[in-house]
Amino acid sequence: MAIVAQQSKLSQIIWPVLAWIVALLFFFPIFWMILTSFKTDADAVKPEFLFRFTPTLENYTNMTDNYDYWRFATNSIITSVSATLFTLFVAVPCAYAMAFNPSRGTKDILMWMLSTKMLPAAAVLYPMIFLTKSLGVYDTKFLIVMVLSLINLPIAIWMLFTYFKDIPKDIIEAGQMDGLTTWGEVKEILVPLAWGGIASTALLIFIFCWNEAYWTVRLTTTEAATLSKLIEGNRAPEGLFFGRLSAVSTAAVGPIIVLGWFSQKQLVQGLTFGAVK
Amino acid sequence: MANRTIPRLLQTPAVILLLFWMLIPLGMTLFFSFIRYVLNNLRNPHWTTPSIENWRGFGNYQFVWGQDSFWLAMKNSLVIVTSILFLTVILGVVIAVLINRSFPGRGIVRVLLISPFFVMPAVNAVLWINMILDPVLGLQGLAVSGINDLSAGLKDAPLIGWFFSLWPELEPISFRATQTSSIAVIMMVVWQWTPFAILIFMTSLQSEDQQQKEAAVLDGASTWSQFRFLTLPHLGRPIAIVVMIQAIFHLSLYAEIEIVSRGNGNKNLPYYIGELVNNNIGAASAAGIFAVILANIVAIFLLRMVGKTLME
Numbered sequence: 001m002a003i004v005a006q007q008s009k010l011s012q013i014i015w016p017v018l019a020w021i022v023a024l025l026f027f028f029p030i031f032w033m034i035l036t037s038f039k040t041d042a043d044a045v046k047p048e049f050l051f052r053f054t055p056t057l058e059n060y061t062n063m064t065d066n067y068d069y070w071r072f073a074t075n076s077i078i079t080s081v082s083a084t085l086f087t088l089f090v091a092v093p094c095a096y097a098m099a100f101n102p103s104r105g106t107k108d109i110l111m112w113m114l115s116t117k118m119l120p121a122a123a124v125l126y127p128m129i130f131l132t133k134s135l136g137v138y139d140t141k142f143l144i145v146m147v148l149s150l151i152n153l154p155i156a157i158w159m160l161f162t163y164f165k166d167i168p169k170d171i172i173e174a175g176q177m178d179g180l181t182t183w184g185e186v187k188e189i190l191v192p193l194a195w196g197g198i199a200s201t202a203l204l205i206f207i208f209c210w211n212e213a214y215w216t217v218r219l220t221t222t223e224a225a226t227l228s229k230l231i232e233g234n235r236a237p238e239g240l241f242f243g244r245l246s247a248v249s250t251a252a253v254g255p256i257i258v259l260g261w262f263s264q265k266q267l268v269q270g271l272t273f274g275a276v277k
Numbered sequence: 278m279a280n281r282t283i284p285r286l287l288q289t290p291a292v293i294l295l296l297f298w299m300l301i302p303l304g305m306t307l308f309f310s311f312i313r314y315v316l317n318n319l320r321n322p323h324w325t326t327p328s329i330e331n332w333r334g335f336g337n338y339q340f341v342w343g344q345d346s347f348w349l350a351m352k353n354s355l356v357i358v359t360s361i362l363f364l365t366v367i368l369g370v371v372i373a374v375l376i377n378r379s380f381p382g383r384g385i386v387r388v389l390l391i392s393p394f395f396v397m398p399a400v401n402a403v404l405w406i407n408m409i410l411d412p413v414l415g416l417q418g419l420a421v422s423g424i425n426d427l428s429a430g431l432k433d434a435p436l437i438g439w440f441f442s443l444w445p446e447l448e449p450i451s452f453r454a455t456q457t458s459s460i461a462v463i464m465m466v467v468w469q470w471t472p473f474a475i476l477i478f479m480t481s482l483q484s485e486d487q488q489q490k491e492a493a494v495l496d497g498a499s500t501w502s503q504f505r506f507l508t509l510p511h512l513g514r515p516i517a518i519v520v521m522i523q524a525i526f527h528l529s530l531y532a533e534i535e536i537v538s539r540g541n542g543n544k545n546l547p548y549y550i551g552e553l554v555n556n557n558i559g560a561a562s563a564a565g566i567f568a569v570i571l572a573n574i575v576a577i578f579l580l581r582m583v584g585k586t587l588m589e
Contacts, residue, residue: 012380015375015380016381018375019372019375019380019383020382020386022372022375023376023385023387024389026389026390026392026393026468026471027392027393029393029405029408029409029468030392030393032404032408032409032416033400045414047423050419090290090291090294091291093287093288094288094290094291094292096287097283097284097288098288100284101283101284103284109288109292111583111584113291113292113295114580114583116295116299118525118572118573118576119299119303119569120529120546120547120565120568120572121547122546122550122565123568123569124302124303124306124565125550125551125554125561126305126306126554127301127303128302130305131302131305149294150295150298153291153294154295182283182287207395210397211395211396211398213397213398213399214531214532214547217399217532227397227399228398228399228532229399231399231400231403232399232403232532232535234403235402235403235406235536236406237407242407242408242414245403245407246404249400249403249404253396253397256395257395257396259395260391260394261388261392264391264476265480267473268476271473271477272583273583275514275518275582276480276481276514276518
């Protein structure tokens with residue numbers, strides 16, 4: 001018995017320590033990026049300044065001069081926010097109808113919507129360039145908003161559907177008895193009850209829009225270029241600009257990581273389409 | 278009857294939008310894949326406009342099928358995807374089990390572990406290939422030269438000097454080179470997606486039957502056999518789902534390939550298509566259809582698994 005007790009005491013120390021080491025290792029590249037962002041470009045590549053250096057904010061204050069950061073950031077914010085809102089605008093009524101008035105075809109429609117997500121983007125790259133150029137929308141924010149909305153629409157409908165499904169039908173029926181219109185049902189009953197679900201769907205869609213790196217790179221040049229495009233354009237600084245590149249990278253991902261911390265639970269549901277609970 | 282009309286009406290915008298998104302570009306790709314269509318051709322200028330007159334039948338498919346670079350891209354796609362899947366699932370299971378207990382600071386450990394998943398792919402690739410993996414100025418370069426300096430300094434030390442004089446000079450690895458650029462991509466994607474696997478497995482572990490586990494402990498089952506016969510079977514379904522979702526995402530990896538080496542040594546199917554799009558649209562479209570077929574093989578299994586839980 002004594003051995004068992006000793007073992008468990010030892011493992012009570014070993015496992016948590018191991019867990020902490022693993023977590024710190026995983027976080028290390030992000031930590032390193034943040035740390036480098038406070039070094040000058042010259043200090044960033046010198047071994048003697050690995051951890052001990054004079055921190056500077058110049059990489060952040062010069063971000064506009066060095067990279068025109070805010071132009072790209074503004075595009076990212078505008079396109080991601082608009083795409084999130086538009087996605088919800090289309091997805092909420094759709095998921096509402098599917099959850100509260102399911103027909104025999106609902107399951108098939110949901111599966112079909114999900115299958116559009118499986119379409120490899122590269123397969124339709126040229127048609128997209130061709131169509132958008134002939135319609136005159138290539139490299140516009142409008143186009144990026146539409147594309148981001150379309151690629152995230154299935155996830156949004158799916159997530160909202162799983163939230164709405166859990167709301168008791170009786171409540172909606174009681175609303176109908178009281179003579180509420182469909183719009184009234186949505187406004188008075190659905191939105192207040194499913195507020196948390198809608199908010200977390202919005203958060204997740206926003207994160208996906210922000211991080212999207214295929215269409216935002218291939219369908220923009222200058223006008224609608226987002227942060228993904230900015231970073232991709234500075235892919236090989238040859239060690240000259242590690243400090244400033246770290247600063248612009250930190251600024252591009254920092255807010256999203258923090259938002260991500262709040263969406264952990266929803267992430268599981270959103271990305272597995274409710275298949276893991 | 279009005280009861281049926283309104284729900285239909287509410288679904289219509291979403292259905293129409295996705296229908297357009299699905300049918301029009303894919304239909305065009307399918308059409309282009311059967312015609313001769315190039316962007317520049319001085320001898321045959323009529324090939325530069327998409328028209329049914331330039332019908333080529335399965336010629337584009339045969340052309341792509343016969344190209345070495347297509348098969349290389351196919352091979353790279355599969356090597357990259359399967360390596361990532363293998364590593365993320367193993368790391369994911371081990372780490373999920375590791376932190377599936379209460380210990381001080383568990384909340385912070387979770388937050389630290391999930392963070393890489395939210396880094397945008399472009400930043401992930403730029404950060405890894407430059408600040409971390411660069412053979413001279415990155416952490417790798419600094420570490421290698423640091424170790425070399427250290428062992429060179431210790432060569433003259435008494436007693437232990439002979440040991441360090443046998444020590445070989447370490448060579449830093451260039452991860453933009455043909456032989457290694459796939460490894461760089463695999464590393465950075467594994468770093469980004471292991472958190473996803475951990476998160477899914479952890480969620481699933483929380484619903485594991487605790488009474489069963491306690492019974493096993495009372496019966497004297499070892500930690501290993503508990504893991505092998507209770508935890509692992511419980512994780513079977515989440516593992517399958519993680520594998521399929523990741524397969525679909527990673528079959529279309531692009532930004533990482535572009536940033537690490539612009540396709541040198543790690544050119545996958547999307548990158549190969551992206552290169553063909555610069556001129557040979559017919560061939561690019563045929564390759565695109567191959568990519569659709571490949572993704573569909575994975576997707577069918579995924580949809581079947583997800584479909585089962587749909588109406589519960």
